[in-house]
Amino acid sequence: MKRIFCLPICFLFLVNANAQLGSGDIADGLKQALTIGAKKSADRLSAVDGFFKDAAVKILWPPEAQKVEKTLRNIGMGQMVDNAILSMNRAAEDASKSAGQIFIDAIKSMSIGDAVGILRGSDTAATVYLKKTTTPQLTVSFKPVIDASLKKTDATKYWKDVFDTYNKLPTTFKKVNPDLTAYATQKAIDGIFFYVAVEEKNIRKNPAAQATDLLKKVFGGN
Numbered sequence: 001m002k003r004i005f006c007l008p009i010c011f012l013f014l015v016n017a018n019a020q021l022g023s024g025d026i027a028d029g030l031k032q033a034l035t036i037g038a039k040k041s042a043d044r045l046s047a048v049d050g051f052f053k054d055a056a057v058k059i060l061w062p063p064e065a066q067k068v069e070k071t072l073r074n075i076g077m078g079q080m081v082d083n084a085i086l087s088m089n090r091a092a093e094d095a096s097k098s099a100g101q102i103f104i105d106a107i108k109s110m111s112i113g114d115a116v117g118i119l120r121g122s123d124t125a126a127t128v129y130l131k132k133t134t135t136p137q138l139t140v141s142f143k144p145v146i147d148a149s150l151k152k153t154d155a156t157k158y159w160k161d162v163f164d165t166y167n168k169l170p171t172t173f174k175k176v177n178p179d180l181t182a183y184a185t186q187k188a189i190d191g192i193f194f195y196v197a198v199e200e201k202n203i204r205k206n207p208a209a210q211a212t213d214l215l216k217k218v219f220g221g222n
Contacts, residue, residue, distance in 0.1 A: 027115040034107045034126060037199065042100030045093065045192060052089035057191030059088045062183050071169065072162060084159050088180070091149035092188035095142040099192055102141060106133040127197040138189050146188065147181045 044050055051057050061069045061084075069081050110129075118125045150159075159180045 024112070027110065027112045030115045030118065031107050031110060034110075034130075035104055037196075038103035038107065038130075039100045041192065041195060041199075042096055042098075042103070045099070045195070046096035048093065050096065051092045051188070051191060052086060054191075057194055059092055059184060059187045059191075060085060068162065072165065075169075077162075077165065080162055080165070084162050087150060087159075088184045088187075091146045091184055092191065094149040094152075095145040095185070095188055096192065098141045098145060099138060102134050102137045103130060106130060106137075109133075123201045124197045125200075127193060127200050130196060131193050135189065138192075139185060142185045142188055143181060146185050150180060150184065 045057070051059060061081075072078070072081050107130075114129060118129055121128070151157075
């Protein structure tokens with residue numbers, strides 16, 4: 001699996017390698033590491049095709065709408081379906097631009113106790129911490145951006161066209177009308193945390209070279 005961004009959370013090695021460091025250095029190093037990773041993750045996922053061309057996070061139709069997709073493709077309306085999928089992913093990429101600052105704000109408020117807890121936690125302890133502390137803000141931030149982006153990229157129109165077409169078919173007895181904005185918002189957030197967890201596990205097993213003096217001091221064992 002390709003690396004999507006660098007989240008240098010190699011603090012599993014911190015206690016033994018840098019026992020002489022104070023808790024303040026530990027917390028500062030952890031915050032700096034998380035900040036670097038958060039910015040790179042947001043930059044990657046907010047780029048064009050950050051979601052759309054990544055099979056692990058690409059937003060597809062919700063399960064309850066898959067019958068709609070299959071039906072429309074079978075009657076030659078595959079392009080309409082494809083347009084709706086592309087637009088959902090473009091909206092997620094657009095909304096992800098705000099993720100970096102939200103993560104950074106949460107990281108700044110991290111206490112020394114939080115840092116120690118992450119150090120001693122599981123291989124996704126940092127991911128769990130960020131998910132717990134940022135999901136409400138991410139949802140509030142993402143939802144209006146995604147709603148606007150869905151309209152800007154014509155996803156709302158495509159979605160309406162898709163379901164209007166499906167609902168008018170003589171074989172349709174149960175009309176479908178899922179909340180596109182809520183669905184795309186949740187999938188965008190899921191995508192971000194998916195890669196936070198993947199990279200955290202990877203970095204814990206394979207510490208990367210640190211880019212700043214503080215990170216070298218805290219994580220490098222110098």
